Amino acid sequence: MLLTTRSALFLDFDGTLAELAPRPDAVVVTRELLDLLERLREQLDGALALVTGRAQADIEPLIAPLHLPAAFEHGAVRRSASGITTRAHSPELGPALAVAQALAARHSGLLVEHKLTALALHFRAAPHLEAECTAAMSAAIRHDPGLQLLRGKAVVEVKSASVGKGLAIAAFMAEPPFAGRLPLFVGDDVTDEPGFETVQRLGGAGIKVGSGDTCALHRIAHPQALQRWLSDTAETLLATS
């Protein structure tokens, strides 16, 4: 079985645990999903973490009262299983933020999400602006090698080049209760590929949700199918424990 009581489970949020929504604040998390995550966390002796691009302040209300180990903002902010939060140095986002805000002021369909260490320019409501948004943000960071552009789902993000989901998962895997387990990472986006590479380098497996090229060894169709699989697995783990 792919997921056993000896696994470490890393889960992306948007498009993986939660269906994509028109806006970040429109995402719905069901009680059923929260209960399932709590049950899995117990079965894995705590070795379950969220690995998300979202800011901590943004996602915690969505998953309350769950309080999981988590990597936020693509790994720039990380709360370990022992509750210690570390935060990478915040890059200089001023010029990129000014460009994103100027674009959003000109086009009503754009949304700027300013996080602690990163920023996202969303164009889900104005898909025809993808090329313009991407070119503008790319130009805005061109002279700063410390910054990296991430192209996600209907979003272009600017983050520190020295953080990432792969590094965050590796950091968890060096600590209890993750250390010594076989890691699984489930994600849906190109931004999750470094996470897949890391877990597979450590002998585990990546699981890609949905379509698209990936290095992940496994695939699952959509967030509902993932939830069903996790739920069935939780039942099996209970029966065999």
Ligand SMILES: O=P(O)(O)OC[C@H]1O[C@H](O[C@H]2O[C@H](CO)[C@@H](O)[C@H](O)[C@H]2O)[C@H](O)[C@@H](O)[C@@H]1O
């Ligand atoms: O790493 P993730 O947990 O997958 O987070 C990636 C980004 O997700 C959010 O944006 C995406 O989801 C929104 C809600 O479904 C959707 O409206 C948007 O188009 C998607 O790009 C979030 O807002 C970003 O901060 C995350 O980095």
